[in-house]
Amino acid sequence: MSVAFIRPDPPRLSEVSGKLREIEDRRMFSNFGPVNGAFEQDMLSRMFGGVGHCMTTCNATIGLMLAIQQAIGGRPKGRRYALMPSFTFAAAAQAAMWCGLTPLFCDVDPETWAACPQEEERLLALHGDDIAIVVPYATFGYDIDLDYYERMTALYGVPVVVDAAASLGTTSANGRGFGTGFSGAIVFSMHATKAFSTGEAGLIYSGSEERIAELRQMCNFGFGQARSATMPGLNGKLSEIGALLCQERLNTFGETMFHRATIMARYRLQLPELTFQPPRAGNQAHQFGVGLLPVGCAQDRGAFLSALTEAGIGNATYFSPHLAQQSYFAEHARFGDLPVTDDVASRVVCLPMFDTMTEADADEVIAVVRQELWALIAKRSKPARASWAAIAAE
Numbered sequence: 001m002s003v004a005f006i007r008p009d010p011p012r013l014s015e016v017s018g019k020l021r022e023i024e025d026r027r028m029f030s031n032f033g034p035v036n037g038a039f040e041q042d043m044l045s046r047m048f049g050g051v052g053h054c055m056t057t058c059n060a061t062i063g064l065m066l067a068i069q070q071a072i073g074g075r076p077k078g079r080r081y082a083l084m085p086s087f088t089f090a091a092a093a094q095a096a097m098w099c100g101l102t103p104l105f106c107d108v109d110p111e112t113w114a115a116c117p118q119e120e121e122r123l124l125a126l127h128g129d130d131i132a133i134v135v136p137y138a139t140f141g142y143d144i145d146l147d148y149y150e151r152m153t154a155l156y157g158v159p160v161v162v163d164a165a166a167s168l169g170t171t172s173a174n175g176r177g178f179g180t181g182f183s184g185a186i187v188f189s190m191h192a193t194k195a196f197s198t199g200e201a202g203l204i205y206s207g208s209e210e211r212i213a214e215l216r217q218m219c220n221f222g223f224g225q226a227r228s229a230t231m232p233g234l235n236g237k238l239s240e241i242g243a244l245l246c247q248e249r250l251n252t253f254g255e256t257m258f259h260r261a262t263i264m265a266r267y268r269l270q271l272p273e274l275t276f277q278p279p280r281a282g283n284q285a286h287q288f289g290v291g292l293l294p295v296g297c298a299q300d301r302g303a304f305l306s307a308l309t310e311a312g313i314g315n316a317t318y319f320s321p322h323l324a325q326q327s328y329f330a331e332h333a334r335f336g337d338l339p340v341t342d343d344v345a346s347r348v349v350c351l352p353m354f355d356t357m358t359e360a361d362a363d364e365v366i367a368v369v370r371q372e373l374w375a376l377i378a379k380r381s382k383p384a385r386a387s388w389a390a391i392a393a394e
């Protein structure tokens with residue numbers, strides 16, 4: 001039996017041909033049309049309790065570019081850094097660089113694998129006047145503390161754009177969608193590989209009405225007046241067909257999140273040798289089954305994952321290499337030592353997670369992982385055994 005790593009299962013347009021025909025008959029295919037408008041409203045009321053404002057984009061990377069550009073719009077000259085963790089996806093650093101900024105990488109917290117608050121504070125103290133924006137990543141859908149970032153903006157006057165690409169479906173302790181009420185911008189992805197999967201689509205949420213209104217204009221060529229640009233802009237709009245996929249996804253997402261949480265709970269329970277992110281009070285949207293190998297096992301990760309692949313278990317290593325380890329960012333970004341990031345990235349393993357995954361699939365993954373983990377742990381203890389044997393022989 002083999003189990004894929006991920007198997008994207010977005011809504012099937014072939015099953016909503018009536019709604020597709022409505023779009024065709026209406027002859028409105030983009031430009032924040034009626035399907036898009038209805039989806040944004042529905043998303044806001046179902047995911048964010050009707051609090052705040054949201055808009056779609058064609059994907060999250062364009063959403064990050066827009067949100068960063070909007071947030072730094074009136075920045076004092078000379079502020080050039082975008083402070084972000086190195087343990088994230090290339091999109092955040094690329095987006096900052098498209099906005100003319102230099103990524104400044106900080107280390108992560110050893111438990112949540114998200115930007116370490118002490119490290120952020122240290123870099124803000126060190127480079128304060130040079131930091132144009134802070135771009136934390138809600139790691140693998142983790143419910144990071146956004147009150148802390150509200151305080152950071154108030155204290156240092158620095159804007160915050162949250163890369164929440166994997167977080168659509170994550171809820172906080174109050175049951176509301178991740179980010180509800182946040183005054184900065186939160187950028188979600190609905191890419192095929194995320195828990196809330198369509199094909200290509202993004203969503204920007206903010207508690208601020210003016211922010212979303214301005215972003216919507218920037219997303220449409222910077223047209224503040226009819227066909228007349230008044231601000232920086234690009235074309236980041238989602239098509240009506242893309243919006244139809246999003247709407248269909250929203251209609252079934254509750255089940256999906258529950259299913260993924262169940263699989264993750266099984267991994268946690270049955271694979272105590274792995275280290276997972278600490279559970280939070282709300283629900284986490286799980287993109288993959290992510291854990292860390294035991295301390296000291298990093299050098300054997302390649303062999304461990306090969307054994308999984310050989311046994312038919314799909315796997316991956318997000319985000320390893322982390323950004324500072326990628327040649328392009330190593331050359332263009334700024335960073336110091338990142339010991340926790342190096343350690344987390346060296347031990348991270350991503351296990352199968354998808355909407356149609358069965359309990360039997362999960363059990364198969366667990367059986368193979370356990371067997372290979374124990375082989376690894378036994379191999380690691382060989383030198384120890386040899387030294388004990390030497391002691392015993394003395």
Ligand SMILES: *Cc1c(COP(=O)(O)O)cnc(C)c1O
Pocket residue numbers: 059060061062088089091092137163165166188189190191200201202
């Ligand atoms: C997927 C992802 C993105 C990019 O999202 P797209 O919609 O594919 O552009 C950005 N950041 C992180 C952390 C991601 O996982």
